[in-house]
Amino acid sequence: MSLWKVAWRSIQQRALASALTAFSVGLGVALVVAVLVIHNVIDRSFRRGAQGYDLVVGAKGSPLLLVLGTVFHLNLNRPLDNIPWSYYEEFTEGRFVHAVEAAVPVCTGHDFKGCPAIATTPAMFDELTYQDDRKYEFTAGRNFKADKPFEAVIGATAARLTGLKVGETFRPVASGPGGHEDEVDFEIVGILAPTGTPNDRAIFMNIEGFFRCPTHQQGPSAMQRVLGGGAKEKDAAKPSDSAPKADGAAQGDAKNEAKSEELPATERGLFHEGELPDDPATTENRPDSGEMRDAPATGAKPDAAAAAAKPGEQATGSKPAADGHDHQCDEHCDHDHAHDHERNRELTAILVRTNSKAPHFSMSLPDAINREATAQAVYPSREIFQFFDTVVGNVQLMLLILAVLVVVVASIGILVSIYNSMSDRRHEIAIMRALGASRLIVMGVILLESILLSLGGGVVGIVLGHGLIGAMGPMITDQTGVQVAMWDFQLIELVLIPGLIFLATVVGYLPAAVAYRTDVARSLQAGT
Amino acid sequence: MLKLREVVKNYVQPDGGVLHVLDIEQFDVAEGEQIVMMGRSGCGKTTLLHCIAGISRPDSGRIWIDGWDITLMSEAERDRFRAEKIGYVFQTFNLLPGFTALENVLLAMRFTGRKVDRARARHLLERVGLQHREGHRPTQLSVGEQQRVAIARALANRPKLLLADEPTANIDTGNQAQVLELIRSTCREENVSLVLVTHSPEVASQFARVERLEEFKRAAQTKQREKVG
Numbered sequence: 001m002s003l004w005k006v007a008w009r010s011i012q013q014r015a016l017a018s019a020l021t022a023f024s025v026g027l028g029v030a031l032v033v034a035v036l037v038i039h040n041v042i043d044r045s046f047r048r049g050a051q052g053y054d055l056v057v058g059a060k061g062s063p064l065l066l067v068l069g070t071v072f073h074l075n076l077n078r079p080l081d082n083i084p085w086s087y088y089e090e091f092t093e094g095r096f097v098h099a100v101e102a103a104v105p106v107c108t109g110h111d112f113k114g115c116p117a118i119a120t121t122p123a124m125f126d127e128l129t130y131q132d133d134r135k136y137e138f139t140a141g142r143n144f145k146a147d148k149p150f151e152a153v154i155g156a157t158a159a160r161l162t163g164l165k166v167g168e169t170f171r172p173v174a175s176g177p178g179g180h181e182d183e184v185d186f187e188i189v190g191i192l193a194p195t196g197t198p199n200d201r202a203i204f205m206n207i208e209g210f211f212r213c214p215t216h217q218q219g220p221s222a223m224q225r226v227l228g229g230g231a232k233e234k235d236a237a238k239p240s241d242s243a244p245k246a247d248g249a250a251q252g253d254a255k256n257e258a259k260s261e262e263l264p265a266t267e268r269g270l271f272h273e274g275e276l277p278d279d280p281a282t283t284e285n286r287p288d289s290g291e292m293r294d295a296p297a298t299g300a301k302p303d304a305a306a307a308a309a310k311p312g313e314q315a316t317g318s319k320p321a322a323d324g325h326d327h328q329c330d331e332h333c334d335h336d337h338a339h340d341h342e343r344n345r346e347l348t349a350i351l352v353r354t355n356s357k358a359p360h361f362s363m364s365l366p367d368a369i370n371r372e373a374t375a376q377a378v379y380p381s382r383e384i385f386q387f388f389d390t391v392v393g394n395v396q397l398m399l400l401i402l403a404v405l406v407v408v409v410a411s412i413g414i415l416v417s418i419y420n421s422m423s424d425r426r427h428e429i430a431i432m433r434a435l436g437a438s439r440l441i442v443m444g445v446i447l448l449e450s451i452l453l454s455l456g457g458g459v460v461g462i463v464l465g466h467g468l469i470g471a472m473g474p475m476i477t478d479q480t481g482v483q484v485a486m487w488d489f490q491l492i493e494l495v496l497i498p499g500l501i502f503l504a505t506v507v508g509y510l511p512a513a514v515a516y517r518t519d520v521a522r523s524l525q526a527g528t
Numbered sequence: 529m530l531k532l533r534e535v536v537k538n539y540v541q542p543d544g545g546v547l548h549v550l551d552i553e554q555f556d557v558a559e560g561e562q563i564v565m566m567g568r569s570g571c572g573k574t575t576l577l578h579c580i581a582g583i584s585r586p587d588s589g590r591i592w593i594d595g596w597d598i599t600l601m602s603e604a605e606r607d608r609f610r611a612e613k614i615g616y617v618f619q620t621f622n623l624l625p626g627f628t629a630l631e632n633v634l635l636a637m638r639f640t641g642r643k644v645d646r647a648r649a650r651h652l653l654e655r656v657g658l659q660h661r662e663g664h665r666p667t668q669l670s671v672g673e674q675q676r677v678a679i680a681r682a683l684a685n686r687p688k689l690l691l692a693d694e695p696t697a698n699i700d701t702g703n704q705a706q707v708l709e710l711i712r713s714t715c716r717e718e719n720v721s722l723v724l725v726t727h728s729p730e731v732a733s734q735f736a737r738v739e740r741l742e743e744f745k746r747a748a749q750t751k752q753r754e755k756v757g
C-alpha cells in the first residue's frame with residue numbers, strides 16, 4: 001500500500017469536494033492550454049503567411065501595413081498606395097532581373113462575399129511556394145491561365161465560405177464602403193488545396209482581366225489610371241529577346257562598372273525612375289540599371305559570369321506573365337485602348353523571391369529599392385516578427401499571465417478544500433500515527449493529495465482545453481487559415497506538469513504542516 | 529518484557545495548575561503475560577498507554593520494551609518502534625474510514641521497514657473470522673466487527689506488546705466476550721504481552737493479574753494536597 005494510494009483514498013473519501021476542487025484547477029489549465037494553442041496558431045498563421053517569397057515591394061509607407069495588406073490580405077481601412085506597372089517590369093526584364101528568381105504582381109482592394117479577391121498572375125502558384133517550399137496543389141480544376149484574362153482560382157477556405165465551385169463565376173467588389181461590383185465575371189477554374197496560409201481565405205483572379213474591368217476605377221483611388229503601354233508589353237512578351245538584351249547590357253556595362261560605386265549607381269537609378277513615365281526611357285536607361293545589377297559583382301568576374309548565366313532561367317520564370325500580355329492583345333482587339341491604359345497600370349505590390357544563387361544582388365536589392373522614391377522593399381518575415389513580438393506577443397503574454405493566475409487561484413482552492421477537511425481528518429491522522437506513521441509520512445500524504453488533485457485537474461484541463469480547440473478548430477481554420485488538430489500538443493504544455501506539482505506542493509504545505517503538528521494523544525482522545 | 533521505572537507525567541492545566549497524572553515507581557509485565565489495568569475515570573490509564581506506546585513522552589522515568597528504552601529514542605524512532613513492536617486497539621473508531629478491512633491491516637504494515645505481507649493480513653482477518661469481509665469499509669461493518677479488524681491490524685506486524693484501551697466498552701455483552709476471547713487467544717498464539725484497560729469487573733475477572741492504577745501512585749496524598757493548594 002503506497003502513500004499515493006493512501007492519498008488517493010483520502011480523495012475518494014471526499015469525492016465531491018475533491019472533484020470540484022480538481023475541476024476548478026482543470027478550468028484554469030484549460031484556459032492556459034487554449035491560450036498556448038491560440039498563441040501557436042496566431043504565431044504560425046503570421047509566420048507562415050510570407051513563405052515562398054522573401055520581399056514585398058510596394059509603395060512607400062508603413063512596411064507593416066504593406067505586409068498585412070498583401071501577405072495577410074487584411075482589409076485595411078485605407079487602401080495601400082500603388083506602384084506603377086513599369087516598376088514591376090524592372091523585376092521581370094529591367095534592372096532587378098538578376099536579383100530575383102520570381103516576381104509576382106498583386107492588386108488588392110477587392111473582395112467577394114468577404115473573401116479578399118486578389119488580382120495576380122499564374123506565377124503566384126506556379127512559381128511561388130508555401131511553407132517549407134511546398135508547391136501549391138489544386139483539389140479541383142487547375143491554375144488559371146495567363147492568356148485567359150477572366151479566369152480565377154479560389155483558396156480552400158474561401159471556396160467553402162463562398163460556395164464557389166469550378167465553372168462558376170463571381171464579380172469582385174471593391175472593398176470598403178460603397179464598393180461597386182465590377183461588371184466583369186471571373187470564372188473559377190481551380191480550387192486550391194488547403195495550405196494553412198492566409199491564401200486559403202482568398203480568391204485569385206487574373207490580373208489581366210482585372211485591369212480590363214471598366215468599372216474598377218471605383219476601386220482603390222490609385223486605380224484611376226488603368227492599364228499600360230502595349231509596345232513595352234510586347235517587348236516584355238519576348239523573353240528570349242529581352243533576356244539576351246539585358247545580358248548584353250550587363251556585360252557591356254561591366255567595363256564601365258569598375259569605376260562606379262554602388263551607391264551612386266543606384267542614385268542615378270533613382271533619378272531615372274523619375275523619367276520612367278516616358279516609357280521608352282526604360283529600355284534606354286537600362287545601361288544605368290545594368291550598373292546596379294552588376295555593382296555587387298564589381299571586381300569579381302566569376303560572379304558576373306554567374307549572373308550572366310541567370311537570364312535564361314529568369315526568362316522562363318517570367319514567361320507566364322509575359323505570355324499573358326501577348327495573348328491579351330491577340331484576344332482583345334481594342335489595342336489602342338489597351339495601350340492607353342497599360343501605360344498607367346498600377347499595382348499594390350510585388351512579391352519577390354530573391355535570387356539565392358546570386359546573394360550579392362539579392363542582398364543589395366532592398367537597399368537599392370528603398371533608396372529610390374518609387375517603392376519600398378520590405379522583408380515580411382522581419383515585419384511579422386516585430387509585429388508579433390511587440391503587439392501580439394504582449395497581448396498574449398497578458399492572456400497567459402491571466403490564465404496562470406486562474407490556475408493559481410484554483411490551486412488556492414485546493415488549499416482551502418484540504419485545510420477545511422483537516423479537522424475531520426485529525427482523528428485519521430492520529431490513527432495512522434498510532435500505527436507507527438511518522439510526522440513526515442502524514443505530512444507527505446497531505447502533499448500527495450494536493451498534488452493528485454492538481455494533476456488530476458491538470459489532466460482534466462488539458463483534455464478540456466484540447467477538446468475546446470478541437471471543437472473550435474474549423475472556426476479557427478476559417479478565420480486564420482491555420483489548421484489545428486485537437487491533439488496539437490505544444491511542447492510548452494509539458495511545463496504545466498512540473499508547474500502544477502510545484503503549485504500543489506506550495507498550497508499543500510499549509511494543511512500538511514497542520515498534519516505534521518497534529519497532537520496524536522489529544523486527537524485520539526477526541527475520537528473516542 | 530515491559531518495564532517502567534519512576535515514570536512521571538504531569539499536565540499543565542489552562543488555569544496554570546499542575547495535574548499529576550502518572551507517578552509510577554515500578555510496573556512490569558512479563559513476556560506473553562496478560563494483565564488488566566483498572567482505575568477510576570480520569571486517573572490516567574489512557575495516558576499510561578500513550579506513554580508506553582511512545583505516543584506521549586513521560587516527564588521523567590524510563591520505559592523499556594523488549595529491552596529497548598523508548599524514553600531515549602527520538603520521536604521518529606519511537607514511531608518506527610511502535611509500528612514494529614506495539615499493537616494498539618482503541619475503544620472505538622479504530623479503523624481508517626476510507627480503507628477496506630484488508631487495507632487497514634495492510635496500511636499498518638506499510639509503516640514498518642519490512643515488506644507488506646498480504647498473506648499474513650488475510651490470515652489475520654481469517655483468524656478474527658472476517659475473511660469474507662476483507663473488502664468492506666468500516667461503515668459496512670458492525671462495531672464488534674470493526675474491533676475484530678482492529679485486533680487483526682494490531683497484530684499485523686507481529687508486535688511484542690498489545691495495548692488495548694477499553695476494547696469492549698462499546699460492544700453488547702454477547703459480542704464482548706467473543707472479542708475479549710479473540711484478543712486473549714491471538715495474543716497467546718503469537719506470544720504477545722497484553723495490557724488491557726477496562727472499567728468492567730466482569731472483564732477483569734477473567735484475568736489472572738489485575739492492577740489498579742491508583743495503587744502505583746507514589747505519595748498520592750501529598751500530590752493531591754499540592755494540587756488543591
Ligand SMILES: Nc1ncnc2c1ncn2[C@@H]1O[C@H](COP(=O)(O)OP(=O)(O)OP(=O)(O)O)[C@@H](O)[C@H]1O
Pocket residue numbers: 521522539540541547549567568569570571572573574575576
Ligand atoms: N493533553 C492533556 N492536557 C491536559 N490534561 C490532560 C491531557 N490529556 C489528559 N489529560 C487529563 O489527564 C487525566 C487523565 O486522563 P486519561 O485520559 O489518561 O484518563 P483515563 O484514566 O483514561 O480516563 P477514562 O477512564 O475516562 O478514559 C484526565 O484528568 C485528563 O483530563
Ligand SMILES: [Mg+2]
Pocket residue numbers: 573574575693
Ligand atoms: Mg481512557
